[in-house]
Amino acid sequence: MQLGELPHSRAAQALVDYLNSQGIQARMQALADDRFVVEIAEAAQSQQAEQIWQEFIQDPNHPRYQAASWTSGDSKVKFSYRRGPSFAQQxxxxxxxLTLVVLATCLVIYGLAAIGFVEAIYPPLFFFEQLQPAYLGEFWRAFTPSLLHFSIVHLAFNLLWWWMLGGQIERQLGFGKLLLILLVAGTLPNFIQFFMTGPNFGGLSGVVYALMGYCWILGRLAPQAGVSLAPAYAGFMLFWLALGFMDVLGIPVANGAHLGGLLVGMAQAYIDSKRINRTGTW
Incomplete structure (x- = not known):
């Protein structure tokens, strides 16, 4: 069973050594593009291994991993000290x-708006001004507000989470699964937000909340699927959601899209976990 991927062989081997020291049989496999997969032999140990994986991701330099390599590491393992991958490669x-296409699309739209094309770009992409037949012919406007961002902080925050969580889902579960979450979470929560504030809103955060909810719930109910969200991140997600509804942040927050996206992601994760646990496939 694949636990996860790391960009450096030394880091991957340190995690393998620590897993083995904890009684979890593990190994490292090199991929063609300078990435390294950590695998475990027994699916029954997946929950314990997933917890160790999350702890390692949060603090890979903890002394316990080096200690495990000294005490139980394989002395025959050879490492390559070539220059690491560039930022673009990572x-x-x-x-x-799909992760990269959406990321690039949001960057292009923001860039064009920043250099003076706001009036040409924003109006056709905002949500419907009214839910009437005359507007519903422009069906794409139910989704396209998710691609709009109004500050560099807004853009960077959403795209970082999209890349981290969307990339995780696409690599582990496939293009189709991420596309489904994107379309549903990028559309239905926009209707909730429209009824709460009107049509002038935007951002990928509703989709981000869906990805968070999906990874969080699926990681708990079907950890063998290989996607998860650390408890600290789940806590941050819920805390930020609560702050938005309390209106103490001093900035406009799309609370309806956030809550709607979270519910969409959690519901999809629950459905998928039932199928995974029943059939073993996803």
Whole structure:
């Protein structure tokens, strides 16, 4: 069973050594694009291994991993000390085609708006001004507000989470699964937000909340699927959602899209976990 991917052989081997020291049989496999997969032999140990994986991701330099390599590491393992992958290579290797296309689309739209094309770009992409037949012919406007961002912080925050979580889902579960979550979470929560504030809103955060909810619930109910969200991140997600509804942040927050996206992601994760646990496939 694949636990996860790391960009450096030394880091991957340190995690393998620590897993083995904890009684979890593990190994490292090198991929063609300078990435390294950590695998475990027994699916029954997946929950314990997933917890160790999350702890390692949050603090890979903890002394316990080096200690495990000294005490139980394989002295025959050889490492390559070639220069590590570039930033662009890491971005590409941590994502899939859909993740990168959406990321690039949001960047292009923001860039064009920043250099003076606001009036040409924003009006056709905002949500319907009214839910009437005359507007519903422009059906794409139910989704396209998710691609709009109004500050560099807004853009960077959403795209970082999209890359991290969307990339994880696409690499582990496939293009189709991420596309389904994107379309549903990028559309239905926009209707909730429209009824709460009107048509002038935007951002990928509703989709981001769906990805968070999906990874969080699926990681708990079907950890063998290989996607998860650390408890600390789940806590941050819920805390930020609560702050938005309390209106103490001092900035406009799309609370309806956030809550709607979270519910969409959690519901999809629950459905998928039932199928995975029943059939063993996803």
């Amino acid at each position: 971005v590409v290797s941590g994502a899939g085609p």
